[in-house]
Amino acid sequence: MDPKHKQGVAYDNEDERRKGYLTAQNRHASKPWMCSYCNVTIRKGNRSNHLKSKKHCYNLTSNNAFII
Numbered sequence: 001m002d003p004k005h006k007q008g009v010a011y012d013n014e015d016e017r018r019k020g021y022l023t024a025q026n027r028h029a030s031k032p033w034m035c036s037y038c039n040v041t042i043r044k045g046n047r048s049n050h051l052k053s054k055k056h057c058y059n060l061t062s063n064n065a066f067i068i
């Protein structure tokens, strides 16, 4: 099985393939993502940082306490 054929995308060489991958990654990372706990909209690329932030942890625990 040819993997290029399977993906439906053909790149001329490894460099082009990587560029295409990075572009897709950046497009994904710049999409907005909303944190329902903090009621803020951030970029998807910052999501993992946000989820580890003190502010988020505080909102997470206080919102859970509120629900219980």
Ligand SMILES: [Zn+2]
Pocket (backbone or CB within 6 Å): 035, 036, 037, 038, 039, 050, 051, 055, 056, 057, 059
């Ligand atoms: Zn949050």
